[in-house]
Amino acid sequence: MSTRHQQHIEAPMSVKIPADVDQPDKILYGLTTRQLGILAGTAATGMWVFLTFSPLVPFPALVAVLVPVTAIGIVLAVARHNGMNLDRYVLAALRHWRTTKERVTTAGTPVQPPPAWCRMRGELPAPLRLPVRAIRQDGALEVAEGGVAVIIRTGTLAFGLRTSGEQAGLVAVFGRWLNSLDAPAQILVQARPVDLTGLAEHISRHAPALPDPELERAAGEHAAFLTDLGAEHELLIRQVLIVITGHTSGASRAATPALPWRHTGRHRVGRDAAAAVAMRRAEEAVQSLTALGVPAEALDAKSATAALGEALSPSEPHLVDNSLLNDVIIHQQEAF
Numbered sequence: 001m002s003t004r005h006q007q008h009i010e011a012p013m014s015v016k017i018p019a020d021v022d023q024p025d026k027i028l029y030g031l032t033t034r035q036l037g038i039l040a041g042t043a044a045t046g047m048w049v050f051l052t053f054s055p056l057v058p059f060p061a062l063v064a065v066l067v068p069v070t071a072i073g074i075v076l077a078v079a080r081h082n083g084m085n086l087d088r089y090v091l092a093a094l095r096h097w098r099t100t101k102e103r104v105t106t107a108g109t110p111v112q113p114p115p116a117w118c119r120m121r122g123e124l125p126a127p128l129r130l131p132v133r134a135i136r137q138d139g140a141l142e143v144a145e146g147g148v149a150v151i152i153r154t155g156t157l158a159f160g161l162r163t164s165g166e167q168a169g170l171v172a173v174f175g176r177w178l179n180s181l182d183a184p185a186q187i188l189v190q191a192r193p194v195d196l197t198g199l200a201e202h203i204s205r206h207a208p209a210l211p212d213p214e215l216e217r218a219a220g221e222h223a224a225f226l227t228d229l230g231a232e233h234e235l236l237i238r239q240v241l242i243v244i245t246g247h248t249s250g251a252s253r254a255a256t257p258a259l260p261w262r263h264t265g266r267h268r269v270g271r272d273a274a275a276a277v278a279m280r281r282a283e284e285a286v287q288s289l290t291a292l293g294v295p296a297e298a299l300d301a302k303s304a305t306a307a308l309g310e311a312l313s314p315s316e317p318h319l320v321d322n323s324l325l326n327d328v329i330i331h332q333q334e335a336f
Helices: 003-009 033-053 059-078 086-098 164-180 197-209 213-232 250-254 260-291 301-312
Strands: 132-135 141-143 148-154 185-193 235-246 296-298 329-331
Touching (some): 148 260, 164 260, 235 260
Antiparallel strands (some): 132 141, 235 329
8 A cells, every 4th residue: 555545544534513503593794683683672772762862962962872872782792701692691690690599408398488586687598499300210310391311421532542544433423423313412521530549459459369470569569559649649530421311292291181180190101201212312322332432321220319419519529439441540730
């Protein structure tokens, strides 16, 4: 095979993917429908104010009022903050300012007010509404907004160490899995601290059973290396979680029978059907990721509960006892 032909086969692959895949369509001059609506509303308001008050108010005073209003409308329509349109950011800030900051867990009952003799300052805490209502035995999560979801835990692979041809094959297989999705899916990549003491103890415990003394010595040195590595550095392991959703049909949700027990039974049937669909999609995702060489498994009820607990309390350290052979462990460096 000639060198030119080999370079042609192993040519570097470049794929452009937008950072925001959910960005709205541009309608006119690079502006979205929402931005055009804000600009049109600002222009209409300014025109109405000018035509209404121009005979009554001096022109300099009218300009002094219209210029800030026009500038605010343009800034709300064009400016962005942390990747979010400024108008959406302002609405989210107002919504956050009006909501209660303290939330407590309740058993479906409202928060009881304090007694009359207690002078409480501020607002009462609001009940904590978790997005998951229940976890089934098969690992399917019943979402509060309707439907179910299944969590898949996957590993990682060394993409940069592959050749360009292997990278192209991996991207093609991963692209086919993404194109096969017919429901929303969420991919979460997180770094967690890893504890290698369990692996070091396992090697030290089984080292005397090795047939060769040199192998036993090498195993002891490797166990000591793992112990020193965990003591001197803060090791992190990357974990990838994929959430596959499944929703009940619109007919089953919209239909409301006259008898309440019939409505409950129909809701249970629709929920079970959605769980079966979500589990089937999770199995297909596991098969597709396994074809990539990535270890993947759908979490059962116990593992899903642990994953949700770690997501709800990220500040608490959750050490991983051990790591798999294909897991990538990195060293966390602190910036000074």
